[in-house]
Amino acid sequence: MIRQLRVLLVSIFLIGLGLTAFAQNTQIQGQVADNSGAVITKALVRVVDQRTGTERRVETNGSGQYIVPGLVPSLYKVFVQAKGFSTAVSTPIILTVGQNAVLDFKMQVGQASQTITVNAGGLEINTTDGSVGTVINRQFVQSIPLNGRSFQDLILLTPGVVTQSPQASPAATVGNNGDFSVNGQRAESNYYTVDGVSADTSASFGNVGSAAGGNVQSSTALGTTQSLVSVDALQEFRVSSSTYSAEYGRSPGGQFSFVTRSGTNDFHGDVFDYLRNSYFDANNWFTDYYGTAAPALRQNDFGGTLGGPIDIPYLYNGKDKTFFFFSYEGLRLTQPQPAQLMYVPSMELRQNANLPAAIEPILNAFPLPTPGGIDYGTGLAQFIQTDSLPSQIDSTSIRVDEVPSSNLRLFFRYSDTPSSSAGRYLSVYEPTVSGNQTYTLGATTQLSHDASDEFRLGYSNSHGRESFILDAFGGAQPINLETALAGPTTSPNPAPEVILLLLPPDKCINGTSSTPYQFSVGTIV
Numbered sequence: 391m392i393r394q395l396r397v398l399l400v401s402i403f404l405i406g407l408g409l410t411a412f413a414q415n416t417q418i419q420g421q422v423a424d425n426s427g428a429v430i431t432k433a434l435v436r437v438v439d440q441r442t443g444t445e446r447r448v449e450t451n452g453s454g455q456y457i458v459p460g461l462v463p464s465l466y467k468v469f470v471q472a473k474g475f476s477t478a479v480s481t482p483i484i485l486t487v488g489q490n491a492v493l494d495f496k497m498q499v500g501q502a503s504q505t506i507t508v509n510a511g512g513l514e515i516n517t518t519d520g521s522v523g524t525v526i527n528r529q530f531v532q533s534i535p536l537n538g539r540s541f542q543d544l545i546l547l548t549p550g551v552v553t554q555s556p557q558a559s560p561a562a563t564v565g566n567n568g569d570f571s572v573n574g575q576r577a578e579s580n581y582y583t584v585d586g587v588s589a590d591t592s593a594s595f596g597n598v599g600s601a602a603g604g605n606v607q608s609s610t611a612l613g614t615t616q617s618l619v620s621v622d623a624l625q626e627f628r629v630s631s632s633t634y635s636a637e638y639g640r641s642p643g644g645q646f647s648f649v650t651r652s653g654t655n656d657f658h659g660d661v662f663d664y665l666r667n668s669y670f671d672a673n674n675w676f677t678d679y680y681g682t683a684a685p686a687l688r689q690n691d692f693g694g695t696l697g698g699p700i701d702i703p704y705l706y707n708g709k710d711k712t713f714f715f716f717s718y719e720g721l722r723l724t725q726p727q728p729a730q731l732m733y734v735p736s737m738e739l740r741q742n743a744n745l746p747a748a749i750e751p752i753l754n755a756f757p758l759p760t761p762g763g764i765d766y767g768t769g770l771a772q773f774i775q776t777d778s779l780p781s782q783i784d785s786t787s788i789r790v791d792e793v794p795s796s797n798l799r800l801f802f803r804y805s806d807t808p809s810s811s812a813g814r815y816l817s818v819y820e821p822t823v824s825g826n827q828t829y830t831l832g833a834t835t836q837l838s839h840d841a842s843d844e845f846r847l848g849y850s851n852s853h854g855r856e857s858f859i860l861d862a863f864g865g866a867q868p869i870n871l872e873t874a875l876a877g878p879t880t881s882p883n884p885a886p887e888v889i890l891l892l893l894p895p896d897k898c899i900n901g902t903s904s905t906p907y908q909f910s911v912g913t914i915v
Contacts (some may be wrong), residue, residue: 414583415487415586415834416463416485417457417458417489418437418458418461418485418492419455420494421453422456422472422494423454423494425499429450429454430475432450433456433475434449435448435449436469437468438467439465440465440466441655442710442713442791445796446796446836447796447797449839451840459836460799462799463625464484465482465484466483467480468508470495471502473502476497477504478507480508496508521635522631523634526548526626527626530544531544531626538612539614539664542569545570545629548631552570572643572644578643579641584618584648584830585648586830586832587848589850591607591608591826610783610824611781611854612809616719617807620717620787622651623650623651623695623785623805625651650715650789651717651789653697654698655710655713658697661692661693663690663692664689666688668688674728677729677776680776683776686778687724688723688724691719693717693720695718697713697714712793714788715789717787718786719783719784720783720784721782724779725780725781726776726778730774734757736765740753754869756773757816758864760774775816782810784808785807786807787805788804789801797837798833799834800831801830801832801833803828806825808824810824817862821857821859822854824855825853827851828850829848
């Protein structure tokens with residue numbers, strides 16, 4: 391099975407040879423010279439991943455220069471060997487996503503068995519281009535508490551990035567699409583990639599806007615980032631905010647590049663469960679004000695990870711060659727809604743003998759007035775709405791990396807993130823369901839000392855559904871509006887809605903009304 395998977399990945403890579411590279415990885419370059427400054431040609435440069443044992447090999451060219459592109463973000467050491475010179479070894483180097491590090495070597499005459507350590511500090515300073523960006527690495531992610539285990543708050547730590555809303559700047563948003571404005575750009579002008587493949591989507595709720603063109607990031611039904619990648623499966627990400635290279639090109643806003651975690655030569659894993667419960671919380675101020683019972687709060691965010699080599703004794707030696715990383719995160723949330731004052735048909739109106747028979751079941755489809763609440767004598771009465779609404783996320787991903795040779799690296803990643811949430815307006819229950827599945831294949835190869843190729847193939851399936859359902863909340867008697875309001879229609883998918891013109895208390899002047907009050911029982915889709 392492993393052999394067949396390897397053949398499949400190599401075949402797909404060869405088909406896509408020569409396609410445009412994606413800036414999801416990192417690279418290191420530099421020059422090798424002797425103490426006098428004379429360049430050394432054909433020196434062997436080995437870049438060794440300290441976490442997996444894999445390595446890349448290149449030789450310096452006629453100018454003594456070397457470049458090793460397509461490296462995955464990790465911890466590396468660089469070894470340089472040349473005839474007549476001692477071996478030069480760098481201190482450990484952490485290379486981050488999208489980084490173009492420069493490391494020069496000064497070789498000393500001596501035996502190859504002798505080693506000289508070269509200090510690789512200061513590589514985090516960008517000296518190769520004018521791009522402006524910020525890297526959020528895994529250590530930082532693990533050290534910062536994240537509400538809902540979603541990394542929107544981490545993105546906001548990037549200079550020039552602000553949360554966007556139509557109220558704050560209507561000109562910067564179209565149809566409420568997008569979450570962030572980068573350096574004043576529209577929120578839907580950003581571009582998101584995960585492992586080099588676009589993570590933008592056309593699935594959207596409410597106003598479609600630019601989402602129809604796939605220009606907004608994928609998100610769960612709760613608006614969180616697990617459908618991009620869960621926090622535990624994230625290695626690091628870079629936010630490039632300006633003067634980035636033309637390879638990004640699709641959108642003029644910020645470029646968000648995410649890299650997922652890979653397995654290593656050692657097994658690592660963890661399990662977790664984050665708990666919240668209304669038993670430990672104080673009552674909501676609005677609930678106290680209206681004198682209603684506190685709605686339930688239940689939150690369990692649980693899961694785990696496992697990564698390591700695929701090494702089967704006496705069958706397959708995957709040490710330094712084949713690695714896997716599995717991640718799962720589940721969220722079960724019962725979210726309380728603050729108590730709020732609503733208006734419903736009064737009991738007097740519901741029992742009015744002069745009402746048409748067709749109207750009575752429609753009035754009864756509203757919740758009953760709150761006992762002891764105010765009856766305004768206008769057909770309206772108080773209803774104090776409070777509820778707890780369920781939400782759920784299941785985010786699963788698995789990644790397999792294969793390194794057949796020092797100049798070829800392959801990987802496959804699958805992720806699946808179904809999610810659901812709910813809203814409520816009186817007796818109208820509004821469940822939302824969404825899902826996002828992604829398949830990603832990647833290959834990176836060093837074709838020669840001065841040519842490389844990086845290939846990505848991705849497939850994603852995003853879907854969403856939003857419904858409106860009448861239920862028995864608050865003593866309501868649900869009805870089928872489509873049947874109750876049956877009549878001729880030209881629409882192939884009718885969505886009936888009832889609007890009652892009643893008199894709200896703040897519109898009454900000496901028993902008359904200056905303005906009619908629109909009162910909607912809901913919509914059925």
